Amino acid sequence: MLNKMMKPVVEHFMSHVPHVRALGIEFSGLGRDWAELTLPWSPHIVGYPGENGEKGVIASGAIFTLMDSVGGFSVHAARRSAAGHATLDLRLDYLRPARPGETVFGYSKVQRMTKSVAFVRGYAHDGEREDPLALMTGCFMFTKGAKS
Template identity: 40%
Template sequence: MSEKERKAAQQFMEAIPHAKALGMQFTSLGDGCAEMKMPYDQRFIGDPETGVIHGGAVFALLDTTCGAAVMAHPDVKGTTATIDLRIDYMRPATPGQSIRTRATCYRVTRSVAFVRAEALDEDDTSVVATATGAFVAEKK
């Protein structure tokens, strides 16, 4: 990640308090792609018996990663907002492991950007959830 991308990512995270509260961190950003991770935290457990992270925390991570991918697209200027985001949960996240996400902004129209993403455990064995979404985006 370049210094310019690092600064943009930092500004993005500071503008979203819940992202900071959930411990989200960028691992890669640029050219319409973003990758983030969220460490396992007992505060985010949805099922105390199994220790599985709540789906809402996974959703928030995917939404944030998708928005970052839109902002990192070379044809987009300015900020973005979620219009629609569909999440398909494939399996529970593995208790004790960080969750990693990667998103790609694959199409930008005059005012809407389209994104695909996935969430995985840190060991990359299989997908926890997938996402497809539409975001407000002003084309350059």
């Protein structure tokens, strides 16, 4: 299976991305034009602390990082290459707050690739795909070793 083969490769790659590691983002799955990562709940990514010692809600910025990362991985998957790309733009609609304590899943699929741009769509959920907490639209540009 692709996922079994790719898991150690992707995990190795992710372990070298400090900000992905700092937030606790993990590999979940990979296909021919899609990727999935997870963001387990942890206290240091909370944006809205809970009251009376209850668990807080994950910051939307941390979910943005999850979706930017998974968008990039889906582009790697679709290109079947670790070649460079840069996020051109990324939009998130925050449909609802993530449930405190739950792992957030980020899924992204490449809808279309041109010579230099990949168009992606994705969503984040916290257990049920049918009940997403955020929707993503993004555009990634292939860099070919360009400087910035």
